[in-house]
Every structure is written in C-alpha cells, then in structure tokens.
Amino acid sequence: MATTASIDSDRAHTHPIVELRVRADPGQLPVLRAVAAAIALQNDFDLDTVADVKLAVDEAATRLIMSAVDGTDVTCRFQTIAPTLRISVSATTRPSPTSSARTFGWHVLNSLADSVDVRLDDTASGSVTTIDLSVTEGSAPR
Structure with missing residues (x-):
C-alpha cells in the first residue's frame, strides 16, 4: 500500500x-527592517x-553597506526555529569591514541579539563578510 502525506505535514x-x-x-535599509519586522511578527514575537x-x-x-564593494548586494537570510529567529547578513566587502568590536554599534548589536558571529570568506569575486545573529523572543534584558 502506498503512503501519502500532505504538503502541510511536510512543512511542519x-x-x-x-x-x-x-x-x-x-x-x-527600510526594506530590510520591514521584512525583518514582518517575519518576526508572523512568528508571533512580542x-x-x-x-x-x-x-x-x-x-x-x-x-556591511558602509564597507561594501561598489555595485554589490547585501543578502539577508531569515530562519525561524521557534522561539529563535536566526539572521544572516552578508555582502562582498573591502578589507576591515568590522573594524573594531569596541564601537558603540557593536555594543548595540551585541545587546540586541543573543549571539553575534562574524566571518570572512574569500571567494572568486572578493571577500564576503557575513554577520550571523540569533534573537530569541523575550530574551533581551529590559
């Protein structure tokens, strides 16, 4: 007997x-912020x-935009694994895109996300810098 499964059960x-x-x-930036908010709201984040x-x-x-090579794109990926939203932002950048972890911007980023990881990958088209974040609903200190 053949087994069947619905598309909805596979998506689950x-x-x-x-x-x-x-x-x-x-x-x-407003486009990226709007999509980020929409995904968080869709997943019932407060x-x-x-x-x-x-x-x-x-x-x-x-x-990343401030260090991006002219004419390149920023790619933002979102994945929800409840209750955490994982975000990966990447772009082809010039050297030293993350300059210093002691800047106010890095402090803000680290206080907003549960984890922040930066990696640099050399590709045929240049250096791709990726910032990986994870945000768990209700985890930020208030």
Missing part, C-alpha cells in the same frame, strides 16, 4: 529560509522583540 517539519537581496545602499530584530538587522546591514 521544516524550517524554511527567507532570503532577500538588495543593493548595498543605505536607501535599502513587539519589544520585533523592535530588537529590526534594530539588529539595521545595525548589521549598515556595517
């Missing part, structure tokens, strides 16, 4: 990734956590 066991690619331009997600995405993307 996966954690889809939403990927957004925009120009590496400060004018695109309003304080939604605000934290928006600010964290804004800070990470701004840091």
